[in-house]
Amino acid sequence: MLTKTYKIIILKKYLSLLIFLFSASIFAQIKGKVIDVVTGATLSNVEIFSDNNLITFTNDLGVFNLETIGTFTFKRLGYNTLRFKVKSKDFQIIQLHSKASELNEVVIDANHIPKELKESVSTVSIISQKDIERGNSINISEAVNRSPGVFMQSGALNTNRLTIRGIGSRNLFDTSKIRAYFKDIPLTNGSGETNIEDFELNAISQIKITKGATSSAFGAGLGGTILLNPTNAYLNTTSINTEFTIGSFDLYKSTLNFNHGDSKNSFRGIYSNTTADGFRDNNNYNRQTVTLTTNHFINSKNELTFLGSFVDFKAFIPSSINQDDFENNPEIAAFTWRQSQGFEDSQRGIFGVTWDHVFNSKLKYITSVFTSFRNGFEPRPFNILDEKTLAYGFRSRLLGETKFLKKSVQYTVGGEYFKDNYQSQTFQNLYQDFPAGTGSVQGNQLSDFEENRQYFNLFFEINFDVSDKTLLVAGLNYNQTQYNLDDNFPVSTNNLNQSGSFKFDGIWSPKIGVSHQLSDQLSIYGNISQGFSPISLQETLLPSGQINNDLEPETGWNYEIGSRGSIFKNKLQYNLAVYRLDVRNLLVARRTAQDQFVGVNAGQTLHDGIELSLNASLINETNFSVNSFFNLSINDYKFEEFIDGDNNFSGNDLTGVPSEVLNAGLDFSSKIGFFGNINFQHVGEQPITDSNNLYSENYNLTNFKIGYQKTFSDKIQLSIFYGLNNVFDEKYASQILINTQGFGGSQPRYFYPGNPVNYYAGLNFNYSF
Template sequence: MYYQYLNVYFSKKIFFLITIFQSTFSSFGQIESNKIIDSGNGTPLSNVIVINTKTHDSVATNLNGYFKILNSGNFLIKKRGYQEKVVELKHDVYNIIQLSINPSELNEIIINSKHLPKKLKRATASIHIVSSKDINRSNHINFNNTLNRVPGVFMQSGALNTNRITIRGIGSRNLFGTAKIRAYFKDIPLTNGTGETSIEDFELTSISRIEIIKGATSSIYGAGLGGTINIIPENALLNQSSLNTELSIGSFGLIKGSINANFGAKKNSFKVVYSNTHSDGYRENNEYNRQNFNLLSNHFLSKKDELSFLLSYIDLKAFIPSSINENSYLNSPKSAAFTWKQAQGYEDSKHGVFGVSWNHQYSNKLKQITSIFTSFRNSYEPRPFNILEENTTAFGIRSRLLSYSKVFNKNLNWTLGLELFKDNYKSRTFDNLYETIPIGSGSIEGDKLSDFKEKRNYYNAFFEANYEVSKKTTITIGLNLNETAYDLKDRFPFSESNVDQSGKFKFKSVISPKLGISYLFSKSSSFFTSISHGFSPISLNDTLLPDGQINTNLKPETGWNFEIGSRNSLFNDRLQLNVALYRLDIKNLLVSRRTALDQFIGINAGRTQHDGLEFAMNYKLIQKTSFLLSTFINYTLNDFTFKTFIDDQDNFSGNKLTGVPSNIINGGIDLDSKFGVYGNINFQHVGSMPMTDSNSLYSDSYNLTNIKFGYQANLNKKLKLNIFFGLNNIFDEAYASQILINASSFGGNAPRYYYPGEPINYYSGVNLNYVF
């Protein structure tokens, strides 16, 4: 009843606000003949210069990306941060023009991660853009090669379906998967009701770019101490139809095929992407099969209304080799954990996301964006200790108003919105009888062990405003209100050995403010500082005690993020230099204490302090008409400690945070040429990391070097060929690609800390693109 009341209350409030602003701005400004938008996120681009190539007359787009021409002809479209484009326009026809970002001028692009479009260099938070060029530096199989080049971000990958992402150390204590980091796929949440996130199954070739907000930024995105990952799918292109096919092969039985079809008219476009990926895997019990299907359509219904549809479906079956002990890691890294090999453990899941977004322009100063979404995930996972069956369905709505106005003749832009989310989670476990049948038969389902149904709800009401105090100074303020609740129903028959674990758990409302300031020293250099608050919800499993009762004394982890930074584009944009220094202070540290082989309880055990430095540099070594040679280096320095950490009789206060490397260095050289040859070489150094809370055991540091080169050519006016070859870990370094922290030993067996990384391996492929 409480959430029904909230839903109705906030829906009425939003409708009331919309009605007020409709009447306030009822006198619409003139909508011009043409519009220019960002091809990735669809954001209207202001101050774009449109030049008639014959008369050299020019005009600039207004705040909403509109411009008007008096005569037909060919026009050159120019804006810093974007690639130039020549288009043919007619003065009496409404045209929508899409511009692609220029990866060498990222500080100048318009970001939309905070819902208030602005240049990256004027942002008051640490935001990193992963462009399509960054994604194409390696193969299109695994996210970790891409994300690990981002300062402050570290993705461990034990297998294609076994990953953990941390941002500024947040999420490192989650044993399996990614937590305390929010993710969105075109405004659709990928994070479930307990704060767990999975992005590794998405098709990389369907992604235009990734915008990563680092640190607690709750004023817009709610629960997420580490930050937010915004995945922006590759938009369907207008006025163009094309077919793109790619086939890749590689080591360990890798074979992947994909088809990317684009159908675009003047106001409607459709993009369909299908891919099929198979790998035998480097290790035993490591086979991987995944099919992806994506559909994205954009429809410009009128000069005021835009509608987009997004559908994503993933069908995955991946076997699980799991972690191994030190002896196996050093002497037989290909081996799977003995019990996982005997049970032939695997994950079989189907995952779908569907969303509709409506963008309505009330006037030149006010617009509304509303997204309605639903998703499902069904999975079946035989493990040695039991068989887990899960079914999740989710739905929600995210709506916001964006206003552009002036106060005291200074620009004031603000957004006000609400996100409502609800998911229903059902889980059952069964006895695994693999030990009672002949070896090699795999898992066999036995008696039911548990049966739960869980309802998870939250809402985020948020507000953020940017006020340009002067041409150089912008102040950002934000506020988020979150409330989360769980309702658990134990559907297993009760007995003396099985207590009823049904119950409800509701957090107190959490208010998270933010204050940020950015200052432009010049057109090419800026400074920013911010203070922001965030939190991460507790999963219902953490609240359950062994006797079946819910621990109502648990508190969610909360934290304050303090940072300063600078963004610079120097020497006529030849050098891009960004740096950030931060402190993230987390209290009510939530610890999962193991009580049995597959049993954990949650406790609040203390406080952590995350101090860090992030540095990113890109430099154009040689810039000629025919080719470009550039280099980059990213550096992350982590000083993360337990300020207070008492777990039962153990006092770990003052120790280093578990599962995070001391430093990470990424560097590389890129070559692009007009005559078709391209390539890159990438180097990564990962420092040692503590594997136990006592800091008695550390992983070894390691260095990886990858290389990729290729050739692309226009076979004719419509057909383009691209062939490529790559080598990963070219010096055949032995390393652990993922660590299981605080691994315990059972039955006299050594603890299993290590997921071995792949030795030297290759991939190769061919890509054909045909434009109709």
């Protein structure tokens, strides 16, 4: 039996253990992480205050430790200060919103190598949610055109062509040679074509545009990369937001935005419906969208993100018109498109899942899997197109940090695989055989193709801290692209079967860049990089029906130097870049018959330019603030060598690109609730033909928007707004169709008329539960 003394000793030990465990439970540290609410980037060096006393910082992974629960203040340069109440000892996620006035301090490349914008070796434009909200949230071109070096022509809500530094200008109706992603999901199909105009603008919180072939981790697109960040789901809040807009040309738009989040999981769903009759004949538009995002912070090492988007629209097509109609009767549609009542009926969807895993403080793994589809039906005067696309793929990369020569080296290595199956059939359009007003009538089948298109990118990039102020960046991308075509039509038009395959040689695209901090507010940078543009399978088809395996993809070297920073006590932010883009193996569509083209490598172009952006805080008082912006692009783009058949266009201006683009504006807001902005855009003349015998005229547009916002309680907020576009009713061509020809004595149809003066007005209601 135990002695009494021994029992007392054991009892004391148990009591000591209980006291230790109880103390540990009381004083156990609370762990958490601070992230950018838009990009999900972890934020280091966030200051955490308690009762105005600095108590700790976040580390390189954005992680912090607190001793107890309570209310804390989180501060970081470039982000809005947040006061947050920690209610439990669970792992905490803190979301910070970036400041539009301090974008140079914002962390970019969340799923690449995170770094502040001021350290980037590339020219990057960040279009914030505030920039997007300056306009009417109907057409994305208003937002992206405020980025210098970027120009989006918009013939209609479903007819757009975007160029970056002149790349993509030779495409007639769509965007190509530029890569785009919706977060991690590719929006660029297997033929290199991109559509970003169908997304609901209220579902986009940020647009990041990297100019030039400098993004090795997102493929080495010849013109650059566009990254759309969806409006993220917020933690620790439940709210519902609805907005209604009406306007000219029977515009009506409604949006419903719901968010729910607890401490670790969040969900956001956005539905929108947009209808309009349009300024021109045969211009009706109807679009519905659904966008879903969810975030799940499983623990301190694992995160899951789900993203889905569905778009269903039907848009009638007025097409381009000739110069006489453009000047005298711009509201009419092209005759054949009006008679056939041509339209585009499309359903598009994307879905992706991203897993983010932290191994340790020096190694992280991110992988995404995605799928997408598109169904399209397009009756056109010359035929009816029925098409289907189904795609899938994945992106994976490791992000790590190590030491070299006692200096920090951050690196990423990974890959992306993409495959899509494209099926297309064309049919006769028999509208001419029926009474006027009947519209398109489907006739006999003309073709039946199936394309299997795939590519994979392997990429590697390192960031080496040469010193506390100098960063060296080197990257390499390898791409392999392949097409297979099956001609399933028994007898083609030329009695030939066009089945075949096309496989590019592997393309290596290197880049190297450096940035140097002259001070905490000023930096300079430069880079040299190479990019390429894949050839679409249609461009490889010869008149004989065979595939031309001798074509070379367009490649280009990008050289640039620049500077960014803030001056006058951060009242003025600037970005300045000077660049040259040297493009080889220029690919052009050479007409061999009225409705037949063949792709040929025809020469070389030089793209020299200057880009400048300024953002100034003119008044920053508690009761009233005024901010301004100024963006300028000066473009000197030439055909250095361009021989097309018997024509020598060497030395001419590059077709379809304005000589200069200027955007400027003022924003104001007041404590009592009034807000507004005014925007001015100047677009210089642009050559319409390769021979330069015809140029479009320059034009100036002025838009403004005013509104009033009222907060009735902590839960209810209401705002109303009114906007007027093209205030001075300027007559201009919103999109140019280059090098078109007239047949049968008709004039060439070069012009898409822009909208005359038009208004919009709306109401926004927000309720927080």
